[in-house]
Every structure is written in structure tokens, then in C-alpha cells.
Amino acid sequence: MLRIGVIGTGAIAAVHLDGWRQMPGIELVGYYDILPEAAERAAQKYGGRVFGSMDDLFAAVDLVDICSPGTAHKENVLAAAAARKAIICEKPLARHLRDAVEMVETCERAGVPLFPAQVVRFFPMYRAVKDAIDSGAIGAPGVFRSARCGSFPRPGRDFSAPYYADFNQSGGVVLDVAVHDIDFARWCCGDVERVFARGLTFAGRQYQDHALITLRFISGAIGHIEASWSHPRGNFRTRIEVAGDGGLVEWDSLDRPALVAELYDAEQGFRHLGSSPSSVTDEPYYAELAHFVEVVEGRAEPVVTARDGLEAVRVALAAIESMRTGRPITMRDFGG
Amino acid sequence: MTNQPIRIGFLGVAHLHSTSYVRSLLAMPGVEVAGMYDGNEALAAEWSERFAVPRYAGAGDLLAAGLDAVVVCSENALHRPYVEQAAGRVKAILCEKPISTTTADAKAMIDICRAAGTKLQIAFPVRFAPSVIELKRQLDAGLLGEVFTVNCTNHGSMPGGWFIDHDLAGGGAVLDHTVHVIDVLRWFWGAEVTEVYAEIGDSLLHPGLGIDDAGLLSFTLSNGIYGTLDTSWSRPPSYTIWGDVKLEILGERGVVYGDTLHQYVSVASNAAGKTRWAGYGSDMDAGLMADFVDMIRTGRDPSITGEDGMAAMQVALAAYESARTGQPVKLANL
Numbered sequence: 001m002l003r004i005g006v007i008g009t010g011a012i013a014a015v016h017l018d019g020w021r022q023m024p025g026i027e028l029v030g031y032y033d034i035l036p037e038a039a040e041r042a043a044q045k046y047g048g049r050v051f052g053s054m055d056d057l058f059a060a061v062d063l064v065d066i067c068s069p070g071t072a073h074k075e076n077v078l079a080a081a082a083a084r085k086a087i088i089c090e091k092p093l094a095r096h097l098r099d100a101v102e103m104v105e106t107c108e109r110a111g112v113p114l115f116p117a118q119v120v121r122f123f124p125m126y127r128a129v130k131d132a133i134d135s136g137a138i139g140a141p142g143v144f145r146s147a148r149c150g151s152f153p154r155p156g157r158d159f160s161a162p163y164y165a166d167f168n169q170s171g172g173v174v175l176d177v178a179v180h181d182i183d184f185a186r187w188c189c190g191d192v193e194r195v196f197a198r199g200l201t202f203a204g205r206q207y208q209d210h211a212l213i214t215l216r217f218i219s220g221a222i223g224h225i226e227a228s229w230s231h232p233r234g235n236f237r238t239r240i241e242v243a244g245d246g247g248l249v250e251w252d253s254l255d256r257p258a259l260v261a262e263l264y265d266a267e268q269g270f271r272h273l274g275s276s277p278s279s280v281t282d283e284p285y286y287a288e289l290a291h292f293v294e295v296v297e298g299r300a301e302p303v304v305t306a307r308d309g310l311e312a313v314r315v316a317l318a319a320i321e322s323m324r325t326g327r328p329i330t331m332r333d334f335g336g
Numbered sequence: 337m338t339n340q341p342i343r344i345g346f347l348g349v350a351h352l353h354s355t356s357y358v359r360s361l362l363a364m365p366g367v368e369v370a371g372m373y374d375g376n377e378a379l380a381a382e383w384s385e386r387f388a389v390p391r392y393a394g395a396g397d398l399l400a401a402g403l404d405a406v407v408v409c410s411e412n413a414l415h416r417p418y419v420e421q422a423a424g425r426v427k428a429i430l431c432e433k434p435i436s437t438t439t440a441d442a443k444a445m446i447d448i449c450r451a452a453g454t455k456l457q458i459a460f461p462v463r464f465a466p467s468v469i470e471l472k473r474q475l476d477a478g479l480l481g482e483v484f485t486v487n488c489t490n491h492g493s494m495p496g497g498w499f500i501d502h503d504l505a506g507g508g509a510v511l512d513h514t515v516h517v518i519d520v521l522r523w524f525w526g527a528e529v530t531e532v533y534a535e536i537g538d539s540l541l542h543p544g545l546g547i548d549d550a551g552l553l554s555f556t557l558s559n560g561i562y563g564t565l566d567t568s569w570s571r572p573p574s575y576t577i578w579g580d581v582k583l584e585i586l587g588e589r590g591v592v593y594g595d596t597l598h599q600y601v602s603v604a605s606n607a608a609g610k611t612r613w614a615g616y617g618s619d620m621d622a623g624l625m626a627d628f629v630d631m632i633r634t635g636r637d638p639s640i641t642g643e644d645g646m647a648a649m650q651v652a653l654a655a656y657e658s659a660r661t662g663q664p665v666k667l668a669n670l
Contacts, residue, residue, distance in 0.1 A: 142540040198562040222535040232590040243570035
């Protein structure tokens with residue numbers, strides 16, 4: 001039975017832990033966090049024990065799930081690689097390209113798998129888009145469009161707030177959010193040749209960030225990605241569309257969900273509540289973690305590799321560089 | 337005002353919009369569609385018969401028939417010669433978009449009309465879509481507060497015919513579908529596009545097409561707003577509708593998702609072999625025609641000028657220039 005240890009027990013860990021808790025055939029052993037009280041809360045809620053150091057945790061597990069802030073990924077990954085543990089690392093792999101390269105190369109040398117948690121590949125509607133492309137239904141992809149728009153991660157709410165608001169730590173909305181769509185775009189259209197971007201990252205606005213990124217792929221296809229931390233709080237809008245020379249596939253979160261409840265009462269007035277439930281195994285984070293377990297146990301080939309995670313970071317950093325300089329960035333020449 | 341009907345002729349009907357424009361005019365009281373001419377005899381005969389509009393053997397013959405105004409709805413590259421012929425012979429000209437295929441042509445058209453005292457209006461019907469009018473009202477009322485950015489699409493289906501003949505069209509999807517949205521943005525804010533970067537695909541979605549069929553424009557406006565526009569002919573024949581005009585506008589107070597054609601009934605047809613969206617929204621072409629007729633009646637200035645048409649076209653030309661050079665293009669450099 002594969003033994004799982006989690007490093008970092010903040011917001012994204014809670015989503016992973018919901019998955020681990022429901023997964024058969026694994027053992028959720030415990031947690032390490034630089035804030036012991038956070039690890040203690042996770043242990044109380046999800047079971048398992050709190051470890052006083054990363055090394056103590058490594059000694060008790062087979063697979064390390066790194067859910068710490070991006071600035072801690074490198075230290076965590078290098079330590080886990082030295083301990084010869086299989087690694088899942090949340091996105092983005094690292095804030096800086098040289099760090100991401102060092103992480104990937106260290107894991108390759110150590111012979112340990114490093115799975116970047118590019119979870120969009122495991123969202124069922126995105127998987128269905130990829131399946132439609134792979135089936136040949138739309139022909140060769142020509143124009144890729146996607147959007148991922150939410151509000152600014154709540155300032156002052158918890159430990160992570162200053163992380164998101166500090167570009168030097170998080171890389172802003174491009175590295176934190178657009179990196180998802182960049183990875184998915186590469187999965188659909190192949191490697192990126194050139195990037196251009198405009199946005200708010202360097203506009204000097206507190207708690208606002210937004211980007212419109214255009215891509216040229218080596219295949220000749222073109223792409224557009226919107227990433228926002230400036231949309232109104234309370235909604236999260238995503239959209240994907242790929243047009244090919246034989247058809248078109250698209251999905252939009254604004255479309256009506258599978259389940260809609262409309263309610264009225266005097267206190268709250270009219271309420272419109274939509275949801276799109278899926279079975280546990282189709283929940284994207286569960287599906288992602290279960291896939292990595294299958295790969296570690298030799299039952300599947302990885303659908304996303306450390307090199308994919310690295311390239312997504314490299315393209316995201318190029319988009320940031322384009323936004324900063326106002327110039328298109330050619331990926332061949334871009335070294336961070 | 338007199339009780340005489342306003343007599344309007346069609347100079348060139350190669351653009352599909354001519355069929356919608358003529359239907360609107362034929363339904364309008366006090367308007368007579370007095371004649372038509374097109375250099376393509378087969379097309380002219382078919383069009384003339386279909387709408388029961390007298391066909392003339394030459395543009396000069398039509399212009400000698402005592403017209404108040406003409407609608408120029410020809411291939412893009414023929415806009416200039418038709419407008420030059422009509423200037424001074426009619427009170428007003430409505431010219432299909434894009435105004436022309438080069439800045440020199442656009443300037444010549446504007447200059448000759450001004451010198452001749454003929455009013456020149458460019459056909460940008462999107463300004464007359466009720467959802468776009470309401471969106472402008474909301475923006476003017478400060479609904480979004482300070483606006484940061486726009487994410488726009490004007491997708492279409494590959495139209496074929498002269499639209500993919502570079503000599504007649506002047507360009508493909510980028511020229512065809514840049515100008516509508518850029519015109520609306522200029523109208524919203526009274527701002528000009530200052531810089532354009534573009535990724536353009538030639539024959540990307542239609543192998544062997546021989547002209548651009550996909551385009552992504554990234555631009556800045558003189559009021560500080562930045563945005564993108566997808567001009568691609570990316571709606572395949574199997575799709576539900578020919579295209580879209582979408583404007584997503586983000587500001588400090590929220591976001592507006594504008595989808596101009598999202599007023600439709602869904603029609604599943606075994607005969608068509610697919611499901612089609614049949615629009616029920618108010619006819620923006622009819623709004624454009626009513627505005628044009630009102631201009632002729634009242635003698636006021638055009639609501640959309642030749643300069644508006646030229647400015648929108650120059651953004652498309654800048655996009656082609658950017659794709660050629662691989663760099664952003666400042667509009668002042670054109």
C-alpha cells in the first residue's frame with residue numbers, strides 16, 4: 001500500500017487531502033508544515049500524524065505530495081529527491097526558471113519521478129476537449145482560446161495572502177493561473193514558438209492582476225489565453241475553445257450547469273444555485289492524484305511530465321517578460 | 337421635407353450584406369430602391385430579379401437615374417472607383433466595410449466626397465445592435481468604473497468567393513473581421529488604437545486557401561485600455577451559426593460579457609444534418625439603414641464617417657504589418 005506524506009497544509013492541500021482521504025489502496029501517513037499548528041489541524045481533520053521535520057516524514061512514506069507555496073517548492077523537492085521519494089509538486093514548479101531546471105534535473109539524476117500538478121489536464125471537460133482533438137474530430141488544431149478568470153486571492157485572509165500579492169514570490173496571475181492554460185495549450189497544440197502579452201502585472205495596481213497572452217506554436221497554430229485576478233468576487237469563469245481545420249470544440253463555464261435550483265424566501269429573495277456534480281473519481285484533483293499513484297505503481301504512463309511542468313513555467317515567465325518589455329519573446333532564445 | 341420618396345441605388349452587390357440591406361430598404365416607407373448595377377452580369381441579373389429592383393447596364397446609367405443616394409456593396413477593392421463615380425452625383429453614399437484596402441484609397445474617397453459635397457457613411461451595423469447600444473449606455477453611466485481591458489472576438493465562417501481573392505478583398509479574415517469590433521471600441525470611448533501586435537495564420541484552418549483565415553490582435557487604446565481581438569474564420573460549416581461578435585469588458589467594478597448574436601432559437605433539422613441557431617434579435621442591418629435614410633432626409637452629418645472607416649481599416653493594416661515584422665506596430669507609423 002503506497003504511503004503518502006503531505007508537505008504544506010494550506011488551501012491547496014485541503015483539496016488534495018479531500019482526494020487522498022477518499023482514495024482506496026493508499027495510506028495517508030501524515031504531514032510536515034513549517035507552521036506546526038497548521039499540520040496539526042490537517043491531522044485532526046484528515047487523520048495521520050504530524051512530523052517534526054521533512055526527513056522524519058520522508059522516512060515514513062513512499063510518495064511526497066508538495067503543497068507548500070511556490071517559493072518553498074525547490075527546497076522541498078530537492079530534499080525529497082535526496083531521500084529518493086516519488087514527488088508530486090504543485091504548480092508552478094518554481095518562481096524562477098533556474099530553480100525549476102535544477103529541480104527537474106536533480107530528480108532525473110536521482111531517478112525519482114517528479115509529477116507537476118497541472119490539474120487542468122484532469123478536469124473532465126478539458127479531458128473531453130483533448131479527447132475530441134485526439135479523435136481527429138476537429139482536424140489539426142489551428143486557433144486555441146482559453147480563459148481562467150477569478151478575483152484576487154483574498155488579501156489578509158491567511159498565510160498565503162501576502163504571497164499572492166507579492167509578485168516577487170508568486171509571479172502574479174500569469175505564473176499562478178495562466179500556467180494552467182499554457183500547459184493545456186501545449187498538450188493540445190505542441191510546443192510554443194513565440195509569446196506576446198499585455199496585462200496589469202506591472203500597472204502598479206494593488207490587488208489587481210490580469211493578462212491577455214497570445215501564443216504562436218511551432219506547428220503554426222495560434223493561441224490566446226486570458227488569466228484574471230480582477231474579476232468580481234463570487235464567480236470563477238473558465239472557457240476553452242480549439243478550432244481546427246476540420247471542426248471546433250468548445251466549453252464555457254457560463255453555460256447552464258447540470259443542476260439548477262431556483263428558490264425564493266422572504267429573507268433572501270430569489271436565489272439561483274447552479275452546480276455540476278461529478279463522481280468522486282472524476283473530481284479533477286482526485287483523478288490527478290490517483291493517476292500519479294498508478295504511475296508510481298507502474299500501472300500507467302504519466303500524462304504530464306516534469307519537463308511539461310518546466311516548459312509551462314518557461315512560457316509563463318516569457319509572457320511576463322513580454323508584458324514587462326512590450327516585445328514578443330521567442331521561446332528558443334528564452335532562458336528566464 | 338417633401339412627400340417625394342427617397343431614391344436609393346445599389347452600386348455593386350457582391351457583398352452578401354447587400355441582400356440584407358435591400359430587404360430593409362424595401363420594407364421602409366418613403367424609400368424607393370430605384371436601381372442597381374454590378375459588373376458581374378450573372379450576379380446582377382439574379383439579384384435584380386430576386387429583389388425586383390431595376391438593373392442598369394452601367395454605373396453611369398444608374399447614377400443618371402436621379403438618385404438621392406447609393407449603397408456601395410461591391411468587392412472591397414472596387415469601393416473606391418464606385419465612390420469616385422458617385423461623388424457629386426448623389427447626396428449620400430453608404431459604403432460597405434472595410435472602407436477600402438489601402439489608406440491611399442480611403443483618403444481619396446473621403447477627399448472626393450468632401451469636395452463634391454456628398455456625405456460618406458461607412459456601414460458598421462454592430463453600432464445598431466440593441467445589446468451593443470445598451471452596453472455603451474452602461475459604460476457611459478459608469479457601470480464598470482474604470483475600464484481595464486477588453487477581450488473580443490469576431491469569429492466567422494470562411495466566406496469563399498472574392499473574399500479569398502487578395503486583389504479584390506485586400507486581405508482575409510484579419511481585414512474582414514478587425515474593423516467591426518475596432519469601430520465599436522472607438523465609438524465606446526472616443527479613443528484610437530495606438531499599437532497593434534498580431535499573430536496571423538495563412539491557410540491555417542483551411543489548407544490551401546491562399547489567404548489569412550486566422551488572426552489574433554493585441555492592442556492598446558489611447559485611453560490606456562488594452563485588449564485582444566480574434567478575427568478568425570474559425571466557425572466550420574458544421575457549426576450552429578456563422579460567427580459571433582463578443583465583447584468582454586473588465587473594469588474595477590466587474591465584468592460585462594457581451595454576446596451580440598446570443599439571441600436565437602435552436603433549430604435541429606434532419607434536412608440540414610445539424611442544429612442551427614436562428615437569431616431573433618433586432619436586425620442591426622435595419623437599424624443601419626434607418627440611420628442612413630434619416631441622414632438623407634434631415635441632411636445631418638453621417639453617424640459613422642469615412643474617417644471612422646479609415647481608422648478601423650488602418651488597425652487591420654497595422655496587424656498585417658506586425659505579422660510581417662514580428663513586432664508591435666505603432667499606428668502613427670503607418
